[in-house]
Amino acid sequence: MTINIILAGPRGRMGQEAVNMVNQESDFKLVACIDRKNGGKEVKDIAGLPPLHVPVYENAKECFEAVKADVFIDLTVPEVGYYHTKLALENNIRPVVGTTGFTDEQLNELAELAKSSNLGCIIAPNFAVGAVLMMKFSQMAAKYFSDVEIIEKHHDRKLDAPSGTAKKTAELIRQSREYKKQGHPDEEETIRGARGAEMDGMHIHSVRLPGLVAHQEVIFGSPGQTLSIKHDSLNRESFMDGIKLSVNHVMDMKELAYGLENIL
Numbered sequence: 001m002t003i004n005i006i007l008a009g010p011r012g013r014m015g016q017e018a019v020n021m022v023n024q025e026s027d028f029k030l031v032a033c034i035d036r037k038n039g040g041k042e043v044k045d046i047a048g049l050p051p052l053h054v055p056v057y058e059n060a061k062e063c064f065e066a067v068k069a070d071v072f073i074d075l076t077v078p079e080v081g082y083y084h085t086k087l088a089l090e091n092n093i094r095p096v097v098g099t100t101g102f103t104d105e106q107l108n109e110l111a112e113l114a115k116s117s118n119l120g121c122i123i124a125p126n127f128a129v130g131a132v133l134m135m136k137f138s139q140m141a142a143k144y145f146s147d148v149e150i151i152e153k154h155h156d157r158k159l160d161a162p163s164g165t166a167k168k169t170a171e172l173i174r175q176s177r178e179y180k181k182q183g184h185p186d187e188e189e190t191i192r193g194a195r196g197a198e199m200d201g202m203h204i205h206s207v208r209l210p211g212l213v214a215h216q217e218v219i220f221g222s223p224g225q226t227l228s229i230k231h232d233s234l235n236r237e238s239f240m241d242g243i244k245l246s247v248n249h250v251m252d253m254k255e256l257a258y259g260l261e262n263i264l
């Protein structure tokens with residue numbers, strides 16, 4: 001069976017990689033792209049994309065109404081990604097979303113909409129299988145270590161901080177860690193932000209540097225020992241297997257899953 005796909009964000013770092021992946025998969029067919037420029041053109045007219053006679057729309061509503069598709073892939077920015085995802089569900093198209101930075105309220109609203117529409121929807125802060133394992137291993141370790149710091153490192157073009165992966169890691173850790181307000185009770189920041197962001201008494205630190213792609217280390221400590229769990233995405237190909245898997249899987253789902261671990 002061929003899965004017809006609409007993709008938003010085709011000129012982005014992830015979008016370009018995903019257009020090429022979809023184009024190379026024999027069971028996937030790119031049927032339209034949503035881009036904030038290039039409306040009325042075809043994918044072949046956009047530099048860096050394959051020579052495909054596939055229409056490009058600037059208006060997502062117009063695209064979803066005009067083009068018949070099974071799955072919608074979003075790789076854009078948070079507000080736009082949320083709007084696209086909602087619109088896709090309203091048009092009976094199953095979203096696979098890599099865009100990070102959605103609020104809890106937005107995630108809850110999309111989950112309700114997917115359920116009431118009986119449609120699959122996958123929103124995954126990280127599509128790299130190794131990163132999912134890093135998160136799950138951290139969740140396991142948190143049962144035995146209540147002191148933990150998360151250090152995420154990304155390229156300096158990234159808009160959201162902390163990363164979606166770091167937030168998801170903290171949520172998974174929270175499920176198995178006994179609550180603890182970490183650090184010295186009297187500790188003080190002499191420069192604001194020195195201790196990073198705080199969630200549930202644990203700390204998250206965000207590094208942004210040119211040259212990096214996507215990296216995270218979760219460090220646990222207890223008297224006399226530390227445990228480090230680390231993952232590196234060295235390029236964006238690392239995310240493509242997770243997107244492929246999600247596109248196939250979402251076809252058989254009837255509700256929203258938040259995180260690739262739910263379908264592995």
Ligand SMILES: NC(=O)C1=CN([C@@H]2O[C@H](COP(=O)(O)OP(=O)(O)OC[C@H]3O[C@@H](n4cnc5c(N)ncnc54)[C@H](O)[C@@H]3O)[C@@H](O)[C@H]2O)C=CC1
Pocket residue numbers: 008009010011012013014015035036075076077078080097098099100101124125126127128157239
């Ligand atoms: N889930 C995962 O495994 C991964 C998720 N990401 C996330 O994917 C998203 C995209 O990342 P990158 O490709 O690195 O970013 P990018 O900046 O290279 O691409 C963003 C895309 O969004 C489009 N865009 C920006 N503003 C827009 C607007 N107002 N309307 C319509 N389109 C708009 C841009 O034209 C571009 O195509 C980010 O949220 C990032 O955190 C990135 C890597 C892996």
Ligand SMILES: O=C(O)C1=N[C@H](C(=O)O)C[C@H](O)C1
Pocket residue numbers: 100125126127154158159162163164165166213214215
């Ligand atoms: O913007 C990125 O690059 C990435 N974003 C995702 C996140 O916020 O966790 C996934 C990965 O870390 C790359």
